[in-house]
Structures are given as structure tokens and as C-alpha cells.
Amino acid sequence: MVDDGRTTEESRDRGPRAAWTGLPWLxxxxxxxxxxLVVVAAGLYLLGRIAVLLAPLAIAxxxxxFLTAMLDPVQRLLRRLRLPGSLAALLTVVLLLGALVGVGALVWNLTAEQFDKLSGELIRGVQETRNFVTRTLPVTDQQLDRLIDQARRALGGGGGLDPVSGARTAAEVLGSALLALVLLFFLLKDGRSMWRWVLDRMTGPNRTVxxxxxxxxxxxxxxxxxxTLMIAAIDAIGIGLALVLLGVPLAFPLALIVFFGAFIPIIGATVTGAMAVLVALAANGPVTALLVLAAVIAVQQIEGNLLEPLIMKRQxxxxxxxxxxxxxxxxxxAGIAGAFVAVPITAVLWRVIDTVQQHRAAPSSGASA
Incomplete structure (x- = not known):
């Protein structure tokens, strides 16, 4: 009887296994x-939801x-002058704020009136581009408007302006900026001691890795x-000089837009270059627009193939x-702010993962040798 019971239990256990193994391997x-894939998709969805909820904090x-890494040489220079850590960090933050306020005031005085003209020129350039498309391709104005409206809705720009949402966004931006300044001071002051504290809590090979x-x-x-700061300045100078030589109006505001757009790789350069071409088309005609397009492509090719590997040294x-x-x-x-920080975060993560993989591969290669 016992053997029959065991046989019955074993047959029950083997039933699902037999059914599973009986399926084709494909x-x-x-x-x-x-x-x-379902588990990975669920994990990515949860991470995405958390990232959306914590987007202001993560962006700050x-x-x-980003700013700490950029300003660290300034802080170290001040420390070499025998300044205390707190004073060196505070002076670095003050220098940053002074530079931002000074550059902002200069740009405002030079371009405040020109930005209204710039928007008008852009609208004219877009209209001439529409006319060219409708004359050249078998597309009517109604079809083109429908396509533009669908693209705007796909990008989330189909809704109207919401004052409550705008006020909330402004409050989040202001809070993130203030939080970033406070964190910047403490990271410049105590960043290295914080990192040493983390390393002191680790032992063995994990500490080295x-x-x-x-x-x-x-x-x-x-x-x-x-x-990125150097490349953005070079792009702005190169494209701005080309606009001046070709007689395109509003060269300084366009160069400024190119400078800020360069902080968003590929997409920023494409959008700002298209804006320069549209203004040239509206102001000086198609020949100048083609020359501006050639200048933008040339500057971006020089940047991508020569300057970027030289300046960043392939890090x-x-x-x-x-x-x-x-x-x-x-x-x-997170919109434009998310596009701004996405690439440096990805680059740092890739570098960290690559370092860990190299350490894991080192013992195996040593054992095989």
C-alpha cells in the first residue's frame, strides 16, 4: 500500500513535468x-513610474x-590658495551665480528686442517651407495641417495652456534650482569626504572595485x-560667424540658441541648425539657406569627428x-531638463559598468594564464 501511494505521488509529480518536456523545444x-520579457517590462514600467514621480529631485x-564636475577645478584652485573648504565652495558657487547673472544681463541687453524679430522670421521661414512642400509634393494645405496637428498631439503639445499646471511647473523649477545650489555647495565642500565615508564602509575586493x-x-x-561646454562655445562661434559672413540677420540670438542646443547631443544641434536655416530662408532666400545648411553640417562634422574625440579624449x-x-x-x-541630463547619466553608468566588468574578467583571465 505504501508503495502504491508513493507510485501515485510520483506519477502526479511527473505529470506536469512530462507535459512540459513533451512540448517542442521551440x-x-x-x-x-x-x-x-513580461518580468523585465514590469520592472522597467515600475522604474519609469518612480522616475516620473521623482523627476524634479532626480533632475536637481x-x-x-554635472555642475560639481564642471566647477571642481575652480574649487581645487581656491583650495591651493590656502582657503578653507567652506569658503572655497562658497566662492565657487558665488562665481557661478555671478557668471550666470552677468551673462544673462548681457544677453538680455543685446537680444531682448531681437527675439521678437526672430520669432517673426521663423514663422516666415516655416510658411515658405510649407509653400515649397505644397508646390513640390502632392500634398495639400489641409493634409499638411492634419499631419502637423497629429505630430503635435503625439508630442504632447495638443492641449491648451493650463495656469495651474504652469504655476506648478514654475514652482518645481524654482525649487529644483534652489535645491541644486544648496547641494552644489555641500558637494564642493564635503564631496570627497562623503566618498571616503562610503569607501570606509566597504571591505575586500568590493572596496577596490x-x-x-x-x-x-x-x-x-x-x-x-x-x-560639452567647450564644444557648445565652438559650435556657437562657428555657426554664428558663418551667419555673419552670409549676411543673415539675428546672427547673435541664433548663435546663442546654438550654444544652449549643443548641450543636448544630436537632437539639439539638429533643431538649432534647422532654426538658422529657416531664418536664412525667410530673410535672404533659398541660396543663402543652402549655404547656411552647408555651414551647419560642416561645423557639426568637424565637431563630431575632430573636436569631440580631441576634447573629451574618448572618455x-x-x-x-x-x-x-x-x-x-x-x-x-522630464522634458528639456531630462534631455539635458540623460546623456551624462548614461555615459557615467556605462563607464561604471565597464569598470566592474573589467574587474570581474581580470581574475578569470589570470587563472586561464
């Missing part, structure tokens, strides 16, 4: 991959790290922040597809 693989922290990964990630962020080595995906994801999560 079906079993499809089921396993489907389960894995990311912007603080964490130290090297953090050091490489920090160097990558510093190279990206300072390199930020990301494929353009990865950059596009990162910028798109950042834009969907």
Missing part, C-alpha cells in the same frame, strides 16, 4: 522568453553632479561637462543610437 523557449541631483568605478565615472562626468564613448535613445527617454520623462 514552444518551451518561447514560453520562457515571454515570461522573462543630476544637474548638481567601487573606488575605481567611482573614480572613472567621476572623470567621465568631468570630461563630459567641461568638454565618453557612446554610440549615436544609444545617445538618441537616452535623449528621447530623458525628454519623455
Amino acid at each position: 514552444v518551451r523557449s518561447a514560453v520562457l522568453w515571454s515570461v522573462c 541631483v543630476a544637474a548638481t553632479l 567601487t573606488a575605481e568605478a567611482g573614480r572613472n565615472g567621476w572623470h567621465t562626468l568631468g570630461a563630459y561637462s567641461r568638454g 565618453v564613448n557612446l554610440h549615436p543610437v544609444v545617445i538618441l535613445v537616452a535623449v528621447t527617454a530623458g525628454t519623455l520623462i
Whole structure:
């Protein structure tokens, strides 16, 4: 009787196993991959929801790290002058605020009146482009308006202005900016001691890996922040000089827009270059617009193939597809601010993961040798 009971239990256990093993291997693989994809998709969805809820805080922290990496050489220079850490950090923040206020006041005095003209020129350029499309392609004005409206809705710009939403967004931006300034002061003052405190809590090989990964990630962020600032200035000077030589009006506001657009890789350069071409088309005609387009492409090619590897020294080595995906994801999560911080976050994460993988591969390669 006992043997019969055991036989019955074993047959029950083998029933599902037999049914599973009896399936073709292709079906079993499809089921396993489907389960894995569902788990990964659920995890990514939860991470996305958390990122959306914490977007203002995440953007403030990311912007603080970006500014800290950019201003760290200034703070170290002040420390070499025998200044206390608190005073050096405070002076660095004050210098940043002074530079922002001074540049903002200068730009406002030079371009406040020209930005109204710039919007008018852009509208004229868009209208001439519409006329060219409707004359050249078999597309009517109604069809083109329908396509533009669908694209605007897809990008989330179909709704009207909401005063409550605008006020909430302004409050979030102001709060994030103030939080970033406070965090910037403390990171400049105590950032290295904070990092040493983290390392002191680790022992064994994990401490070595964490130290090297953090050091490489920090160097990558510093190279990206300072390199992007230099490349943005070079792009603005190059395209602005081309606009001046070609006699395109509003060259200074356009160069300023190019400067800020360069902080968003690929997409920012494309959008700001298109704005310069549209203004040239509206003001000086198609020939000048084509010359401006050639100048924009030439400056961007020189930047991507010569200046960027030289300035950043290949510490930020990301494929353009990865950059596009990162910028798109950042834009969907937090708008322009998300697009601004998406690439440096991705570059630092890639550098940290690459360092950890190299450490894991080192013992195996040593054992095989």
C-alpha cells in the first residue's frame, strides 16, 4: 500500500513535468522568453513610474553632479590658495551665480528686442517651407495641417495652456534650482569626504572595485561637462560667424540658441541648425539657406569627428543610437531638463559598468594564464 501511494505521488509529480518536456523545444523557449520579457517590462514600467514621480529631485541631483564636475577645478584652485573648504565652495558657487547673472544681463541687453524679430522670421521661414512642400509634393494645405496637428498631439503639445499646471511647473523649477545650489555647495565642500565615508564602509575586493568605478565615472562626468561646454562655445562661434559672413540677420540670438542646443547631443544641434536655416530662408532666400545648411553640417562634422574625440579624449564613448535613445527617454520623462541630463547619466553608468566588468574578467583571465 505504501508503495502504491508513493507510485501515485510520483506519477502526479511527473505529470506536469512530462507535459512540459513533451512540448517542442521551440514552444518551451518561447514560453520562457515571454515570461522573462513580461518580468523585465514590469520592472522597467515600475522604474519609469518612480522616475516620473521623482523627476524634479532626480533632475536637481543630476544637474548638481554635472555642475560639481564642471566647477571642481575652480574649487581645487581656491583650495591651493590656502582657503578653507567652506569658503572655497562658497566662492565657487558665488562665481557661478555671478557668471550666470552677468551673462544673462548681457544677453538680455543685446537680444531682448531681437527675439521678437526672430520669432517673426521663423514663422516666415516655416510658411515658405510649407509653400515649397505644397508646390513640390502632392500634398495639400489641409493634409499638411492634419499631419502637423497629429505630430503635435503625439508630442504632447495638443492641449491648451493650463495656469495651474504652469504655476506648478514654475514652482518645481524654482525649487529644483534652489535645491541644486544648496547641494552644489555641500558637494564642493564635503564631496570627497562623503566618498571616503562610503569607501570606509566597504571591505575586500568590493572596496577596490567601487573606488575605481567611482573614480572613472567621476572623470567621465568631468570630461563630459567641461568638454560639452567647450564644444557648445565652438559650435556657437562657428555657426554664428558663418551667419555673419552670409549676411543673415539675428546672427547673435541664433548663435546663442546654438550654444544652449549643443548641450543636448544630436537632437539639439539638429533643431538649432534647422532654426538658422529657416531664418536664412525667410530673410535672404533659398541660396543663402543652402549655404547656411552647408555651414551647419560642416561645423557639426568637424565637431563630431575632430573636436569631440580631441576634447573629451574618448572618455565618453557612446554610440549615436544609444545617445538618441537616452535623449528621447530623458525628454519623455522630464522634458528639456531630462534631455539635458540623460546623456551624462548614461555615459557615467556605462563607464561604471565597464569598470566592474573589467574587474570581474581580470581574475578569470589570470587563472586561464
